[in-house]
Amino acid sequence: MTRPSTPVLTPDPTNRDSAFLKTMRGEAAPHTPVWFMRQAGRYMPEYRALRAGRSMLECIRTPELAAEITLQPIKAMPMDAAILFNDILTPLPVMGLDLDFVGGVGPQISNRIETPFDVDRLGVPAAAEVMPYTAESIRLVRQELDPRGVPLIGFVGAPFTLASYAIEGKGSRNYERTKRFMYGEPAAWHRLMDKFETILADYLAEQVKAGAQAVQIFDSWVGALSIYDYVTFVKPATGRLIERTKKLGVPVIYFGTSTHHLLPQMSSLGSDVMGIDWRTPLNDAWKLIQPGQGVQGNLDPLLLQGPWRELKHQTDRILAEVDGRPGHIFNVGHGLLPETPVDMVRRLVDYVHEQTAK
Numbered sequence: 001m002t003r004p005s006t007p008v009l010t011p012d013p014t015n016r017d018s019a020f021l022k023t024m025r026g027e028a029a030p031h032t033p034v035w036f037m038r039q040a041g042r043y044m045p046e047y048r049a050l051r052a053g054r055s056m057l058e059c060i061r062t063p064e065l066a067a068e069i070t071l072q073p074i075k076a077m078p079m080d081a082a083i084l085f086n087d088i089l090t091p092l093p094v095m096g097l098d099l100d101f102v103g104g105v106g107p108q109i110s111n112r113i114e115t116p117f118d119v120d121r122l123g124v125p126a127a128a129e130v131m132p133y134t135a136e137s138i139r140l141v142r143q144e145l146d147p148r149g150v151p152l153i154g155f156v157g158a159p160f161t162l163a164s165y166a167i168e169g170k171g172s173r174n175y176e177r178t179k180r181f182m183y184g185e186p187a188a189w190h191r192l193m194d195k196f197e198t199i200l201a202d203y204l205a206e207q208v209k210a211g212a213q214a215v216q217i218f219d220s221w222v223g224a225l226s227i228y229d230y231v232t233f234v235k236p237a238t239g240r241l242i243e244r245t246k247k248l249g250v251p252v253i254y255f256g257t258s259t260h261h262l263l264p265q266m267s268s269l270g271s272d273v274m275g276i277d278w279r280t281p282l283n284d285a286w287k288l289i290q291p292g293q294g295v296q297g298n299l300d301p302l303l304l305q306g307p308w309r310e311l312k313h314q315t316d317r318i319l320a321e322v323d324g325r326p327g328h329i330f331n332v333g334h335g336l337l338p339e340t341p342v343d344m345v346r347r348l349v350d351y352v353h354e355q356t357a358k
């Protein structure tokens with residue numbers, strides 16, 4: 001498959017000296033930056049009000065709505081970064097997979113991949129043509145974020161995690177269909193990884209061109225693989241994706257869950273920062289990753305459901321494990337849950353800022 005060359009972009013100086021972007025570059029910052037995966041979402045009453053009567057995909061595809069949802073947590077709390085409101089599954093429909101977000105159930109694909117032929121029928125259209133709303137949302141959000149000094153994170157899902165939805169047709173616990181396909185149809189599997197690499201690299205380039213100042217690659221479910229399977233079936237295409245993304249000139253975070261055993265392999269792909277779930281202490285994670293790489297994480301999101309005493313204690317524990325090293329972005333180890341009280345999120349942001357102010 002032909003791979004279009006990566007565009008060369010002029011570096012964007014806006015908010016370069018923010019705590020978040022400094023930390024992403026491994027530089028010392030005035031305080032530990034804080035943002036949360038799923039910081040825009042159902043735990044916020046503003047989000048629930050805006051989503052009422054509107055589908056997830058409608059909100060993603062309407063730049064004014066996507067921009068407004070992105071800004072909701074930023075207006076409510078002093079987060080150090082915004083993440084664009086979108087979903088990792090947005091590229092699936094433009095490739096020909098019929099995706100629906102079913103309330104209370106999660107994502108569902110009615111024509112999931114079952115055979116090699118299904119891989120070959122997937123399209124790889126130009127992101128700018130089929131998802132123009134993403135660049136437009138980014139431009140709108142930047143107008144509001146720039147004066148606030150808050151940088152914007154763009155994102156995609158990683159090839160494995162997207163393939164798991166494309167093949168399972170929904171979320172999964174053990175990824176049985178995915179693994180069966182990977183082992184049974186290795187050539188088609190690698191063609192699928194290549195197709196994802198191509199569209200995701202292009203989609204990230206569009207996001208950065210439009211104004212994303214950092215990017216995160218979500219490989220949420222890759223921890224289900226053995227080290228051997230990761231290296232054999234997933235690492236090549238993911239490595240090319242990260243390599244191409246780094247050429248865009250913005251820092252890259254690579255995130256997964258249950259990845260303790262995979263961290264040496266995942267980190268060797270060279271992202272600037274590794275996302276660490278809540279299972280691995282950050283001082284252990286640092287020993288498993290490349291020298292000079294930063295870490296992002298790693299509070300268990302359930303702790304935000306109280307009591308404050310335990311949340312504070314475990315925040316202190318994480319900060320003690322970091323021990324003032326530069327290159328730590330405070331975050332949850334997986335997305336915030338809908339039951340999270342907004343006041344706990346706000347209190348936590350303030351607390352991390354207070355504790356780490358230089």
Ligand SMILES: Cc1c2[nH]c(c1CCC(=O)O)Cc1[nH]c(c(CCC(=O)O)c1C)Cc1[nH]c(c(CCC(=O)O)c1C)Cc1[nH]c(c(C)c1CCC(=O)O)C2
Pocket residue numbers: 036037038039040041042051056083084085086087088089101103105106107155171218220334335
């Ligand atoms: C696996 C995955 C998905 N989406 C995403 C991942 C990777 C991160 C992770 O592991 O959680 C990533 C994602 N999804 C969403 C964002 C927006 C930015 C952010 O605030 O982090 C991001 C970065 C919005 C969303 N994506 C979704 C919601 C909830 C939609 C709603 O009901 O309002 C939001 C705010 C829907 C979604 N999208 C997905 C699922 C499984 C679901 C349903 C489950 C759920 O509701 O939590 C797929």
